[in-house]
Amino acid sequence: MGDTLNLFSLAFYVICVFGICGLMIGMSWLLGGRARGRAKEEPFESGVVGVGSARMRMSAKFYLVAMFFVIFDAEALFLYAWAVSVKEAGWAGFAEAVIFITILLAGLVYLWRIGALEWAPDSRKRLKQQQQSETK
């Protein structure tokens, strides 16, 4: 008995969902005003003509920043876990945290040295010239 009741309520729910959707679209079709124009039939922004192409070239530095953030942020999360249990973890935990931070630091030094932290166009250009003169 309970199953049938559940099925009925589900069916009622589905009918209501479709009913509301149909009601909203139908009412606006019946009552809404009509305006016609050159660009008004376009689905995008209905009438506002776009300027330029969507295929712009973005500087990839933003991805770099986002990636660094994710990496170092996720690493920092582990330190939170250690921070709440400093006393229980004891000296062994401290040693492990030091090793962990040292590895992170080595990564940071590496990123700095290969110039991944130079985001301004000028300093990148200088870095490139410097590298080219080194390889020659």
Place this chain on the structure above:
Amino acid sequence: MNFTEAQWLALLPLLITGASPIVVMAAISVKRHHWWNATLGVSVLNIALLVCAAFLLGPMVGLLPPFVPQQITPLLLVDGYALFYMSLILATTLATGTLLHAYMEGYQGNKEEIYLLLTISALGGVVMACASHMASFFIGLELMSVPLYAMVAYPHKSRISLEGGIKYLVLSAVASAFLLFGMALIYSQSGVLSFAQLAAWASATGGGTVIALTGVAMIFAGVGFKLSVVPFHLWTPDVYEGAPAPVTGFLATASKTAVFAVLLRFFVDGGLYRYVGLTDVLTIIAIASIIVGNVLALFQGNIKRMLAYSSIAHFGYLLVALIAGGPLAIEAVGVYLLTYVVTTLSAFGVVTLMSSPFGERDAAQIYDYRGLFWRRPFLTSILTVAMLSLAGIPLTAGFIGKFYIIATGVNQHQWLLLAAVVAGSAIGLYYYLRVMITLYLLDPQRRRFSAPLHWAQQAGGVMVLGLMLLMLLLGIYPEPFIQVIKAGALSIH
């Protein structure tokens, strides 16, 4: 958790390997210099290899007390088996490092980062060799595969390398998805993740449940992608062709060895032979791999693609030992992997040295090798021995490996599999020998001259020569190597 001294000692190879990427990273930040950075990274790995070898060989010559297997957390088990495969993976990585050094000399752009990727990948392999738990199995696999995407696509200006890199990325993602889902299915039934507990569960329930069997099948599908056995092999030729030659060598040897090592441990320690029907499926996979790999290798004009198909066939042979089981199986897999790694590395070593320094494309077409004997007799002799060994001709390493596989099959009366091995070997002879004939053809268009020998003075040349001698030694006097492999065998419960 506090480790005992013995546990720290057993963990030493893993810790040293883990330190190597940090050392390379620090070296690059101090001063970017190809030879110096590469040497530093390789020497750290050398220390790890020496420690492994000391643990493995020390008791045999009576210098050290016998190595006691150490369970380090539920995740890692360092025993003789792990030590043997760790040594094999580290030695392969070192060989790849020397080849990379010769190869990358001509690369325009940052050469040094590839050693960073190589050492991280080696760490993943070492973790897999010790894995005794699903978690360490998966972590090791990912740690090894993720740097490999970048290594395959390292010459990122070349279209074919990028294509290979993307293909390997997509394939690995699919394989990992299969693997994880399979693990989840097994966990949903058994509630345990360590191999030993899984074996206990399988024997308690008398062969698991259907859902657990599905999980095991999905794990085999994931691993099958990595080992490129038929029907999961479609990526192999394209990725092998696109990757730089030394990376292809690494992909074909170290990565596959590590995956097979963990698979074998999973199979034996995890009690997978209790699952009914699994061996039947594996039998079909093995036969298909042997036949498809060998037949498709016949049609290749590119030596890297040919070696890709031949590696598919070789892993079909290896599966024969896994399926047959019995007391000889673990030893047979060890011997076969050792001979396969030595042979394949030297074949890719020759391709690398022919293509070094890095240029427009790798010298991978078979016509690049036409009449090579009249220009580079030493390199030709190495490739000749490698081809004979791949074909399994006596007096070379490949014969010993194949002999072991067939002996295992005969012991367990697996006649169908043995028929496939024999048929596959017969087909294999044809295309291996075809390469050899090309090497000695007189090419009227090219002058006869002996190329300068300076390649032999480089680390890569010395390494390839050493590999050739090792191939012959393994074929003529394999006894000491078999003793080492016996020391590194798994105990069958």
